[in-house]
Amino acid sequence: MKFIVDSLVSRLVQTGDLTITYPDGSAGTYGDRKGRRVHIRVNTRKALFGLAFDPAYYLGHYYGTGDIDVVEGEMYDLLETVFTGNPDFKYYDTRWNRMLDRLRYLVRWFRQKNGIVRSRRNVQHHYDLTGALYDLFLDEDRQYSCAYFERPDQTLDEAQLAKKRHIAAKLHINRPGQTVLDIGCGWGGMALYLARHMGAKVTGVTLSDEQHALAEKRARDAGLDDTVSFLLQDYRNTEGPFDRIVSVGMFEHVGRPNYLTYFRKSAALLKRDGVMLLHTIGRTDRPAANNPFIEKYIFPGGYIPALSEIMQSVEKSGLAITDIEILRLHYAQTLRHWRTRFMARREEAKALYDERFCRIWEFYLAASESAFRWQNLVVFQLQLVHDQEAVPLTRDYIGRDEDCLRAHEANPKGERRGARQFPQEASI
Incomplete structure (x- = not known):
């Protein structure tokens, strides 16, 4: 050997x-x-x-x-x-490792067939760890997905705020009171942002008890519990319709066998003039098996798709893609921040769990950063609609609405919540 x-x-x-x-x-x-x-x-x-x-x-x-x-x-x-x-x-x-990868790929269908019970168990494995752990390395808003670095020198908190702003602009919320479904809402940061800065009425769904409890508390503390609600619920059991749907960092847990179900359910929940924004990790090359270490220890039942795999299901769902953006090294930068923060407070993590846990998480963060920096992982942002006229003809509106949101972030109390100027209705 x-x-x-x-x-x-x-x-x-x-x-x-x-x-x-x-x-x-x-x-x-x-x-x-x-x-x-x-x-x-x-x-x-x-x-x-x-x-x-x-x-x-x-x-x-x-x-x-x-x-x-x-x-x-x-x-x-x-x-x-x-x-x-x-x-x-x-x-x-090497020939041997290609064979192992092929074998894992062939059996992935059985490992990722995530029904409602199995999905909840998989989510709880990772996201129901104590919140004190995530406080060690995440930003203040607990955004546990790829940040958006508008400048290389941005702090993690600034880049995570920029991510929420960028996604919000792509949702093209053009009047107060529009309804939004946040699939896989995490600890509620995206939902609260949309309510606070865009006047949206948001429903977030999660399968994590820890996330659900904190998200509800955050909404109450922010005085937004009249416009934001969080449900401990599988997206497949959600009832609509909604003007907008957003899903950030959740699609990786759906599992390849459930892609068509996911997009058909999203299509059913989205109004005819609605807009959906999907933010997910993806691979730049052909479909392949997940990293076996990550699948066992970190995200059981997860799968990182190639764009071709997503498109196959979108095409059969009745939805149309109006915009695709590839975030390349943004997640590598995000993970660098997380890894540096985790290592700086490693002894605190060890006190929460043990040395073995710290080693596993150190490897997880280091290997994930490596995958985005030197291998084949990126982040896809896909905008989907029923009606092609649901969004403007050019992408200029994204930058304009980001500027509007920046101004509102700087002075959120200077005007009634949701009273900021909204973009005009889409037209050609």
Whole structure:
């Protein structure tokens, strides 16, 4: 097994400075010895076997169990060395790893067939962790999805506010009191933004008890509980119709077998002149299996789609796409903020849970950032309608409404809530 790992790493790391200490005490050095030094120790033979057999899963798994240690540097440094050490070769390009990926892809349909009960269980696995954990690394509004960096020097809170503003503008809410459904509303930040700055009447749905409880409290504390309501409910049981639908960071939990159900339900809930905005992680290449570590430990039942997979279901749903935007490195920047914050408060996370939990989450954040920075993950923002005249003919309205929202954010008490100037009705 040592020979297999040594051979693989020799091909992967031709630049950089990586040392691996093996269970027998021997050490291998890889790269051109330039750049940040990284040293890992493989403590057990089972961990060595795992790295040889399936590194996509077992590197994170055995780092979590303590069978692999990072002696110098951090886990992120190791992943950077691996993913940038040889642009012409990736570990998943080997025949064996391609076969494993194909096998996972073939069985994904059974693993992702998320009925209502299973969906709730999957959501609770991740989102019903204590809120104190998320306070360690998220922004003040607890936005747990890709931020929108209008400038490289923006803070995380500024970029998350820009994300909400950007999505709100694309929803094209053009009069006070329009009804909005927020599918997968999280802790309520998007819904509260739409009510506060656009005068919308918002219904948010979530399957997380923790998120539902905090979202309701936030609405009460903000004095918005007359215009914002949160339901502990599956989107498939929601009744409409709504003028607008927004879904941010939820579609990744739907599961490939349920895509047509998702879009047909959305079409049924959306009024004929309505607008829907879907914000989801996606892949830039062909459909493939999820990362097995992330699927087991972080997001069970989840799936990251290729754009082609989304389009197949949209085309059969009765909805039409009027705008597609690809956010490329925005999530890499978001995850860098999260990872840096988490590592700075790692001891607090350990006090909430334990060392194994911290290692798993450190790997999750580092691997996710790597996937957006050097691999094939991006974020899709899709605008969908029934009627092509539901939005203006050109995209200029997005920037204009963002400017209007910025002004309202700067002086939210200077006018009656919802009394800001709205864009004109769409026309050609």
